[in-house]
Amino acid sequence: MSTHNVNPNGDEHAVVPHGEHAVVPADPIADPGLHHDELRLTDVDDKAERRAERQVAGMFTLASLLTVAFIVFYVVVGIHPDNPENGVNIGDVQVSNLTLGLTLGLALFLLGAGAVQWARSLMTSPEVVHQRHELRSDDETRAATIADFDTGTEETGFGRRKLIRNSLLGALALLPLPAVIMLRDLGPNTGGTPAQRKEHTIWAEGVRVLTDVTFMPIRAADLEIGQLVNAMPATFEALPEHGPERINERAKSPVMLVRMLPEDIHVEPGRENWGVDGILAYSKICTHVGCPISLYEQTTHHMLCPCHQSTFDLSDNGKVIFGPAARSLPQLPIAVDSEGYLIAQSDFTEPVGPSYWERTR
Amino acid sequence: MSAIVNSAGKVVDFVDQRITASNWLKRNIRKVFPDHWSFLLGEIALFSFIMILLSGVFLTLWFKPTMAHVVYEGAYLPMRGVGMSEAYSSTLEISFEVRGGLLMRQVHHWGALIFVAAMSAHMLRVFFTGAFRKPREINWLIGVVLLVLAVAAGFTGYSLPDDLLSGTGLRIIEGGMLAIPIVGTYMSSFLFGGEYPGDDIIARLYPVHILLVPGLIIALVTAHLMILWYQKHTHWGGPGKTNNNVAGAPFFPIYVAKAGGFQFIVMGVIVLLAATIQINPVWLWGPYDPSVVSAGTQPDWYVGFLDGALRVMPAWEFYIFDHPVSMSVLIPAILLPGIILTPLALYPWLEQKATGDTREHHLLDRPRNVPVRTGIGVAFIVFYVLLWIAGGNDFFATILEIPVNWITWFIRIGIFVLPPLAFIMTKRICMGLQRRDRDKVMHGRETGIVMVSPDGEFSELHAPLSQAQAYQLTWHERQLPSDPGPATDANGIPNPNYRAKRAQARLSRFYFGDVVQKPTVQELEAAHHDGHGGSDSARDELPSGQQ
Numbered sequence A: 001m002s003t004h005n006v007n008p009n010g011d012e013h014a015v016v017p018h019g020e021h022a023v024v025p026a027d028p029i030a031d032p033g034l035h036h037d038e039l040r041l042t043d044v045d046d047k048a049e050r051r052a053e054r055q056v057a058g059m060f061t062l063a064s065l066l067t068v069a070f071i072v073f074y075v076v077v078g079i080h081p082d083n084p085e086n087g088v089n090i091g092d093v094q095v096s097n098l099t100l101g102l103t104l105g106l107a108l109f110l111l112g113a114g115a116v117q118w119a120r121s122l123m124t125s126p127e128v129v130h131q132r133h134e135l136r137s138d139d140e141t142r143a144a145t146i147a148d149f150d151t152g153t154e155e156t157g158f159g160r161r162k163l164i165r166n167s168l169l170g171a172l173a174l175l176p177l178p179a180v181i182m183l184r185d186l187g188p189n190t191g192g193t194p195a196q197r198k199e200h201t202i203w204a205e206g207v208r209v210l211t212d213v214t215f216m217p218i219r220a221a222d223l224e225i226g227q228l229v230n231a232m233p234a235t236f237e238a239l240p241e242h243g244p245e246r247i248n249e250r251a252k253s254p255v256m257l258v259r260m261l262p263e264d265i266h267v268e269p270g271r272e273n274w275g276v277d278g279i280l281a282y283s284k285i286c287t288h289v290g291c292p293i294s295l296y297e298q299t300t301h302h303m304l305c306p307c308h309q310s311t312f313d314l315s316d317n318g319k320v321i322f323g324p325a326a327r328s329l330p331q332l333p334i335a336v337d338s339e340g341y342l343i344a345q346s347d348f349t350e351p352v353g354p355s356y357w358e359r360t361r
Numbered sequence B: 001m002s003a004i005v006n007s008a009g010k011v012v013d014f015v016d017q018r019i020t021a022s023n024w025l026k027r028n029i030r031k032v033f034p035d036h037w038s039f040l041l042g043e044i045a046l047f048s049f050i051m052i053l054l055s056g057v058f059l060t061l062w063f064k065p066t067m068a069h070v071v072y073e074g075a076y077l078p079m080r081g082v083g084m085s086e087a088y089s090s091t092l093e094i095s096f097e098v099r100g101g102l103l104m105r106q107v108h109h110w111g112a113l114i115f116v117a118a119m120s121a122h123m124l125r126v127f128f129t130g131a132f133r134k135p136r137e138i139n140w141l142i143g144v145v146l147l148v149l150a151v152a153a154g155f156t157g158y159s160l161p162d163d164l165l166s167g168t169g170l171r172i173i174e175g176g177m178l179a180i181p182i183v184g185t186y187m188s189s190f191l192f193g194g195e196y197p198g199d200d201i202i203a204r205l206y207p208v209h210i211l212l213v214p215g216l217i218i219a220l221v222t223a224h225l226m227i228l229w230y231q232k233h234t235h236w237g238g239p240g241k242t243n244n245n246v247a248g249a250p251f252f253p254i255y256v257a258k259a260g261g262f263q264f265i266v267m268g269v270i271v272l273l274a275a276t277i278q279i280n281p282v283w284l285w286g287p288y289d290p291s292v293v294s295a296g297t298q299p300d301w302y303v304g305f306l307d308g309a310l311r312v313m314p315a316w317e318f319y320i321f322d323h324p325v326s327m328s329v330l331i332p333a334i335l336l337p338g339i340i341l342t343p344l345a346l347y348p349w350l351e352q353k354a355t356g357d358t359r360e361h362h363l364l365d366r367p368r369n370v371p372v373r374t375g376i377g378v379a380f381i382v383f384y385v386l387l388w389i390a391g392g393n394d395f396f397a398t399i400l401e402i403p404v405n406w407i408t409w410f411i412r413i414g415i416f417v418l419p420p421l422a423f424i425m426t427k428r429i430c431m432g433l434q435r436r437d438r439d440k441v442m443h444g445r446e447t448g449i450v451m452v453s454p455d456g457e458f459s460e461l462h463a464p465l466s467q468a469q470a471y472q473l474t475w476h477e478r479q480l481p482s483d484p485g486p487a488t489d490a491n492g493i494p495n496p497n498y499r500a501k502r503a504q505a506r507l508s509r510f511y512f513g514d515v516v517q518k519p520t521v522q523e524l525e526a527a528h529h530d531g532h533g534g535s536d537s538a539r540d541e542l543p544s545g546q547q
């Protein structure tokens, strides 16, 4: 049951609600009908009209001039150094960028502004009103369409010929499979499952700890209390320049060496001899979603990940003390070799980086 | 001029003799386009997309989508001798060795930011004015998909130059993927061609960025516009503007000139931004190195809310049969987008449930007249902005000089408290505005002139509204909450649909129970007899209707 009122314009102006409904009261104010726009100054004043015309033409002309200026700047403002040895001058690039951009940008802008101004102040089109029609087709057309469809279906016998129908549906259902299967080789076929590849880095027993960037071996005495050094395994240097291996290890193997007063360190059972004179090594890869961690606060031994601010306590086995990371930073057990350089005792004892399904406890 | 018209006539003649073009043109060339500033938002999105296409094609002429290792020998001295990918070195080439190359890179990037921003603003306008209602639900859905595609386009593009920032973004994506139970490591392995980052990803993102996503966007934008054209634009109500007509300027020439002009204005503004404000100076970030990150770097603005969600989520991981499930990653990175997009996509149907209304709507709603919808929209904005602030919590901590953790805690609590609060406040404000409209219609406009009656009573003089002014405040529909009716009919037979109807009525009451209704004819009359001045002119002309 629905009720609606009809206002003087004949259009429905009330809601047809679902259920039973109170009568919707009539609208209080009648539609006074379209009122037409007032005349513009340019419609009545010849001078104003001519001024508007000049404005529009002026903008278009200026746009042309700016386009020419763009070409001039392109030719005149060079960025290529006279002597390739010298390299590019950033100042030249900035001047080129600014001059090209200003001329092109302003040319475009004026072209647009001119067109809009033309339409607003000079074009004489009146306001137009069109009637809308209901989008739904009328019942007759709908019925005829459905009848046509039924006839077509009937002619194929799609409903009756179950054998054809089912075999067709079966064939169509299988067809996407090759498309999916063919994507299989997006991932590698050798080297075990993706999870297995995550389990190991190129750290191993006896591998020297090298400073990052300069790749120098490190003696315990080289590190002062409170210092932090980014480090890589010596095995990294041997990786080929080309191919993915080098960058992949770069994403897994980096460690941070920190040195603190031995009495400040709270050692977990089983890790008593993982450090050397207060020097500890932790994975640099955040256990949240894998950013390299970088902000160290000496006094508190807190390590902050700049990505989402997970904070790890390096004096307490890399435990999380704030932020979204749920696991401690993996620690790399280290020792010194016969020449007094820091080496790894083994690979990491757990996978580095974010959690994943196969990474059992 | 007439030469132009003549040759245009020849073209039309040629085409018409072959595909009967005149017939269609005749019906459409003077098609009505209503005008309102808020209708320009969608146009900004479209026009910035065109700018992105043009600048993007220019970039492809030099960009090398490969991670092959090279030692840089190009024009930028500080990087000479540094090992990097060809993608990064070719981005340096575009920036420093191609005249106008830096400009086009900056145009492309500024265009991307504006594209997503304009789309979002356009979507909010459609939401708050109810333009998504029948018959426009399909275009609403297309819009939601377009928004997702735009973000995908932006993210894949951001990753292409293979600089430090783009690599960091990809790493976070990888971490998010790994959190997906059972298949996470496989998805990551298939995407990156093995371990992260590998040397395939740029070459794989490239076709997605320049072909697949833009192709889909073009196809959907075309559908969007064809549907818009066919259904005719919505318009605001007002004198003579009803649900059954559409009033405005003719497509040719006014709309063509205005929209065509606006296209150039949008392009001009983007180029001017690119000329004057530096964006993504990749040469300062350096090539991607997975062991380095720079503090304080931000993603593009439209990814900020996801990054913020990752930041404020507390650590939460549990084990199912010894397998870790990282809720602290799954919720913000995987579930949150779904939690936001699903109700967004389904909203038109949700509201249809509340109104129980299956008619066509071509008149826009003033946001105040649907307080609950407006409240929901504002609550969503608050939710989004909080996450977005979370994405810059280190930045805000620095400028406010407070610890980052305070901001994180503020957001953790605020995300649950503030959106409902915003809902209630917005609803109240809308109802207040409705009440003011109602008072104006009943008693006229306040003049600020205070009168003293002979017996010393003060009152403010109210000036009557014209009929047009009063109509402007009352053309909207009177939407009353629906009533489920009795549970049993007169003979005591239970109504089988009663439960469904009651549920519908509850939703309807939630939406419309508190709406301040415009006055009825009787109320208006009663107000007049109060002698408050009132809107005399409006009333006098009441029965006549048209002027």
Ligand code: HEM
Binding pocket: B052, B053, B056, B057, B059, B060, B063, B091, B094, B105, B108, B109, B112, B115, B150, B153, B154, B156, B157, B158, B159, B160, B161, B209, B210, B211, B213, B214, B217, B279, B280
């Ligand atoms: C659909 C919307 C699109 C968006 C939102 C978008 C966004 C982006 C962004 C943000 C960048 C990074 C730019 C930088 O700072 O260097 C980018 C790079 C790039 N885009 Fe697009 N893009 C879109 C479409 C296209 C199209 C259609 C093409 C080509 C036909 C294209 C070609 C490129 C190329 C070659 C690059 C890498 C060059 C460079 O970074 O300098 N893009 N895109």
Ligand code: FES
Binding pocket: A286, A287, A288, A289, A290, A291, A305, A306, A307, A308, A309, A310, A323, A324, A325
């Ligand atoms: S990646 Fe370190 S906190 Fe998110």
